[in-house]
Amino acid sequence: MEHHIKKALSSCGVDYLEVRIEERSTTSVVYQGRELEQAGTSTSRGGNVRALHRGGWGFASFNTIDQLPEKAAEAERAARLVGRGRSRLAKVKPSRATIRVKLADDPRRAPLKEKEALARRYNQQILGRPGIQSSRVRYEDVFKRQTYANTEGAEIVEERLYCGMGFSAIAKDGANVQTAHDSFGGGAIGFKKLAKLEPLVEQVTGDALDLLKAEKVEAGRYTVVVDPKMSGVFAHEAFGHLSESDHIHENAKLRRMMRLGRRFGPDHLSIVDDATIAGERGSYHYDEEGVPAGRNYLIKNGVLVGRLHSRETAGLMGERPTGSARAISHQYKPIVRMGCTYIEPGKCSFRRMVGEIDRGIYVVSALGGMTELEMFTFSAMKAYRIDRGKIGPMVRDVILSGNVFQTLRNIDAVGDDLELYGGLGGCGKDGQMPLPVSDGGPHIRIRNVIIGGR
Numbered sequence: 441m442e443h444h445i446k447k448a449l450s451s452c453g454v455d456y457l458e459v460r461i462e463e464r465s466t467t468s469v470v471y472q473g474r475e476l477e478q479a480g481t482s483t484s485r486g487g488n489v490r491a492l493h494r495g496g497w498g499f500a501s502f503n504t505i506d507q508l509p510e511k512a513a514e515a516e517r518a519a520r521l522v523g524r525g526r527s528r529l530a531k532v533k534p535s536r537a538t539i540r541v542k543l544a545d546d547p548r549r550a551p552l553k554e555k556e557a558l559a560r561r562y563n564q565q566i567l568g569r570p571g572i573q574s575s576r577v578r579y580e581d582v583f584k585r586q587t588y589a590n591t592e593g594a595e596i597v598e599e600r601l602y603c604g605m606g607f608s609a610i611a612k613d614g615a616n617v618q619t620a621h622d623s624f625g626g627g628a629i630g631f632k633k634l635a636k637l638e639p640l641v642e643q644v645t646g647d648a649l650d651l652l653k654a655e656k657v658e659a660g661r662y663t664v665v666v667d668p669k670m671s672g673v674f675a676h677e678a679f680g681h682l683s684e685s686d687h688i689h690e691n692a693k694l695r696r697m698m699r700l701g702r703r704f705g706p707d708h709l710s711i712v713d714d715a716t717i718a719g720e721r722g723s724y725h726y727d728e729e730g731v732p733a734g735r736n737y738l739i740k741n742g743v744l745v746g747r748l749h750s751r752e753t754a755g756l757m758g759e760r761p762t763g764s765a766r767a768i769s770h771q772y773k774p775i776v777r778m779g780c781t782y783i784e785p786g787k788c789s790f791r792r793m794v795g796e797i798d799r800g801i802y803v804v805s806a807l808g809g810m811t812e813l814e815m816f817t818f819s820a821m822k823a824y825r826i827d828r829g830k831i832g833p834m835v836r837d838v839i840l841s842g843n844v845f846q847t848l849r850n851i852d853a854v855g856d857d858l859e860l861y862g863g864l865g866g867c868g869k870d871g872q873m874p875l876p877v878s879d880g881g882p883h884i885r886i887r888n889v890i891i892g893g894r
Contacts, residue, residue, distance in 0.1 A: 441461060441505050441587070443732075444505050444508045444509070445459050445461070445508070445587070445589050445756065446507060446589075447509065448489065448512040448592070448715065449542070449589060449591050449653065452491075452510075452512075452516070452591050453516055454475045454491045454492060454493035454498075454516050454519050454520065454595065455492050455493050455527040456491070456492040456590065456591055456592070457490070457492075457512065457528060457590065457591045458490050458588070458589065458590035458591070458594075458729070458730070459487065459488075459489055459508070459512075459517070459587075459588070459589050459590070460488050460586065460587070460588050460728060460770060461485075461486075461501060461505070461586070461587040461588075461770070462484075462485065462486060462487060462488055462584060462586050462587075462769060462770040463483075463484075463485045463486035463584070463585045464483065464484045464485070464582065464583070464584045464585075464646050464769070465481060465482070465483045465548070465582070465583045466481065466482050466483075466580070466581070466582045466583075467480070467481040467547075467548075467552065467555065467580065467581050467582075468481075468482075468578070468579065468580050469482065469552075469555050469556050469559040469578070469579040469580075470559075470576070470577070470578045470579075471559055471560065471563040471575065471576065471577040471578075472574075472575075472576050473567075473574045473575060473576075474567065474577050475565075476556070476560075477759070479552065479555075479556050480552070484562050484730065485503070485504075486501060486502060486503045486504075486769075486770045486771065487501065487502055487508065487770050488500060488501040488770050488771070488773070489501075489502075489508065489511050489512045489514075489515040490510070490515060490517055490528065490773060490774075491512070491515040491516045491518070491519040492523075492827055493516070493519035493520050493523040493527065494519075494523030494524060494525055494526060494527060495523050495524065495525035495526055495527050496518075496519050496520070496521070496522035496523030496524065496525075497518075497519055497773075498514070498515035498516060498517065498518030498519035498520075498521075498522070499515055499518070499773045500512075500514040500515040500518070501770055501771050502807050505667075506750075507511055507603050516586050516652070516721065528755035528756050529752055529755050530749070530751045530752075530755040530760065530761045532731050532751065532760070532761055533732075534590070534593035534594040534595075534730070535594050535595075535596055535726065535730055535732065536591045536593075536594070536596070537593045537596050537597075537598070537725070537726070538596075538598075539596075539597065539598040539599060539726075540599050540727045540860045541583070541599040541600070541601045542821060543601065543628060543630060544630065545584050545630025545631055545632050545633070546601070546630070546631075547581040547601075547603045547629070547630065547631040547634075548581060548583060548601075548630040549631075551754065552574075554631075555579050555581075555631075556579075558579065558605075558634060558635060559577045559578070559579045559605070559638070562577050562605070562607060562638075562641050563575055563577040565638065565641050565642070565645070566607065566609045566641060566644070566645050566652070569609075569645050569649065571609050571611050571612070571613065571649050571652065572609055572610065572611055572645060572648065572649070573609075573611060573612040573617070574610040575608060575609055575610065575642075576604065576606075576607070577605070577606070577607055577608075577609040578606045578607075578864060579604075579605050580602075580603070580604060580605075580606075580625075580632070580864055581601070581602065581603040581604075581631075582600075582601070582602045582603075583599070583600070584599065584600045584601075585597065585598075585599045586599075586600070586728075588726070588728070588730050589730075592868050593720075593729040596726050596730050598724070598725055599656065599728055600627065600724060601627060601630040602625065602626070602627055602629075602876055603625055603626075603630070603631070603634070604623055604624055604625015604629055604634070604721075604862070604863055604864045605623060605624055605625065605634050605637060605864070606621065606622070606623035606624075606625075606863060606864040607621060607622055607623065607637075607640065607641050607644045608621040608644070609621070609644050609645045609648040609649075610618070610648060610766065611648035611649045611651065611652050612652075613652045616652055617808075618648050618649075618651035618652050618836065619648060619651075619806065620644045620645070620647035620648040620651065620821060620822070621644060621807075621821070622640055622643065622644050622805070622863070623863030623864045623865065624637055624640060624863060624870070625720050625862055625863050625864050626719050626720055626721045626723060626862045626863075626878075627639075627718075627720060627721055627723055627862070627876075628718065628719030629719075634827045640756075647821070647822055650822075650834055651822060651834070651836050653752040653834075654822070654833070654834040654835055654836040655833070655835055655836070655837060656835065656837045657801065657823065657835040657836065657837060657884070657891060659891060659892055660890075660891060661888050661889065661890055661891070662799070662800050662801045662889055663761070663797050663799070663800040663801075663826075663884050663886070663887050663888075663889070664800060664801050664802075664803055664840065664885070664886050664889040664891070665790075665793055665794055665797070665800065665801075665802045665803070665826065665883055665884070665886075666803045666883065666884055666886065667802075667803065667804045667805065667861075667883055668857065668859035668860075668861070668880050668881050668882060668883060669803070669805045669806060669860070669861055669880070670803050670805060670806050670818070670820065670853075671782075671783050671880070671881030671882065671883070671884045672781070672782055672783075672860070672861055672878075672879030672880035672881050673806040673809065673818060673879065674783075674818070674847075674881075675711050675781050675782055675783050675814075675879055675880075675881055676715065676778060676781045676867070676877065676879040677787050677809055677811055677816065678811055678816040678818075678844040678847070679711060679738065679739075679844055679848070679877075680711075680713065680738070680748075680778045680781040681703060681778075681811060681869070682694065682697070682698060682813070682814070682844070683698070683713070683738045683746075683747045683748050684747070684748050684751070684764075684777065684778070684869075685747050685748060685749045685753035685757060685759075685776055686753055686775060686804065687776075688747060688753075688757075688775045689753050689757060691755070693813070694813065697743075697813075697814060697845070698747065699742065699744070700744055700745065700747075701744065701745075702743070702744045703742055703743050703744075704739055704742060704743065704744055704778060704845060704848045704849070704851070705739060705848040705849055706742050706849070706851060707741045707742050707850055708741075708742075708786045708787075708811070708851075708854050709739060709741070709851055709854060710737065710739055710740050710741060710742075710782070710783070710784040710846065711737075711739040711781070711782070711783055711784070712734050712735060712736065712737055712738065712781070712782060712784055712855065713735075713738060713748060713762075713764070713778050713780065713781045714734075714735040714736070714779065714780050714782075715727075715733035715734065715735075715763060715764075715779025715780060715842050716733050716734065716735055717780050717878075718861070719777075720780045720860060720862055720878040720879065721780075721862025721863070721865075721876045722778065722779040722781075722862060722876060722878035722879075723779060723780060723878070723879045724766075724779065724782035724876040726763070727763045727764060727765045727766055727774065728765050728766055728767045728774035729750060729751050729761075729765040729774055730764075731751065731761050731763040731765065732763050733763040733779060734762050734763045736748065736762045736764075738781075738842040739848075746762070747759075747762075748762050748764040748776050748777075748778065749762045749764055749765075749776065750764065750765035750774065750775070750776050751765065754774060764776050764777060764778070764779070765777075766779075766875060767872065768872045768873065768874070768875050772871075772872050775831070775869065775870055775872065777867065777869060777872075777875055777877075778867065778877055778879075779877065779878070780860060780862075780878035780879065780880075781877070781878075781879045782858070782860060782878075782879055782880040782881045783854065783880075783881030783882065783884060784854075784858070784881075785809060785854065785855060785856050785857065785858040785882040786853070786854030786855060786856060786882065787853055787854075787856055788853040788854060788856060788885075789855070789856060789878055790855055790883050792853075793855060793883055793885045794826055794829060794830070794831060795829040795830075796829065796853075797826045797829060797885075798827075798828055798829070799826065799827060800825075800826035800833055801823050801824070801825065801835070801838065801889075801891060802823060802824040802825075802826055803820045803823045803825060803838060803840065804820065804821060804822050804823060804824070804884075805820065805821035805822065806818055806819065806820060806821060807819040807820065807821045811831050811844075814843050814844045814845055815841075815842070815843060815844070816840075816841065816842065816843075816844055817839060817840070817841040818839070818840045818841075819838070819839050819840075820838040820840065821840070822838075823836070823838040837892075838891060838892075839891065839892035840889055840890070840892075841890050841892065842859050842889060842890050847886060850886050850887040850888055850889070851884055851885065851886050852885055852886070852887055853884065853885035854882055854884050854885075855882030855883035855884060856882060856883045857883060857889035858880065858881065859881075859882070860879070860880035860881045861878060861879060861880050861886045862876070862877070862878040865877070
């Protein structure tokens, strides 16, 4: 393999060439209701070549290393065909490194039958509760070894390992059907840690049943406290995607909105994307362009101070690369993506945050959501009334919507209880899904949030 890579790079006839080889092994066990839907291990190996010439890119992927010379020539031809200007890649010092996975309780060493038995046990726990109609339990571990090299001298081998479990419970009472879910996982999760998740499974099951009895929330404007999971979803979905510079560079309206130095929130608000946090699902050492991962402030003390870049977007916009060019597999070219995006903790306690509210809503976790530039809509998994400083009964069908910039300005308290989540989820963008990411934050309090309901 090394010989083929060096030969492709040495015979390069364009401004820039890079080669990425990937070896992957994935073990999955899935229970859907009482049925074992999937159990097994799959492996794959392949690579790609990306060429740059006079500002034009060529890309070609392959399944065997013997195809590398042919695909390198194909990528170069495509780059020369579309290149009409000047290549602009921000300069980085070429790295040479080897990163190996070192985990004492490596999940790859556990037999498949033990993984199936664990998933079956949790599935039976969910289905054992009266009122539960169906369930979904998923186990997954993914190992990836990536070899990267380019014409500037970078040579990097990096191994990544993700492991975790996800749980969903579906409760039914007549026409009333409610779902609750959660997951646990990350980049440093050993198999034995997954054997003690009964409390999490019980919480998911109980939430689904409690939602059957919960009243629908009344529509209106509320002071809202959101938990660390929902604050992470907000940081990622509502603001993080706005900070990805491939979108900013291509969209004049977004460039005006995302002007560096613009105040977006109070002094106590800071949002970070940090791919260097060891063990997080969204962590890595080098991105898919061989650039070291970094800790990048997006908002600091309420002011927009940074954004996420590939080498090309950084070169085009005259800024520094942030190590944010990522791809879900060798079949895709790298694009600007997040790593671990979160709101930094403040100084306000959760008790004080809730205690100062006469009438509000406490939002816990998220079912899903959508964004359109600065507008967002998020569905909460569950929520509770806040009445005269105390948390009250559960409510359901809570949908939060608004303008992200106005919402940032309305954050009047940031908690002291930072939590990060990776689980088994992933981020989707431009057809690449699921990319391993993490997000999180502390509890935060937001004034004048529009809540949809009855």
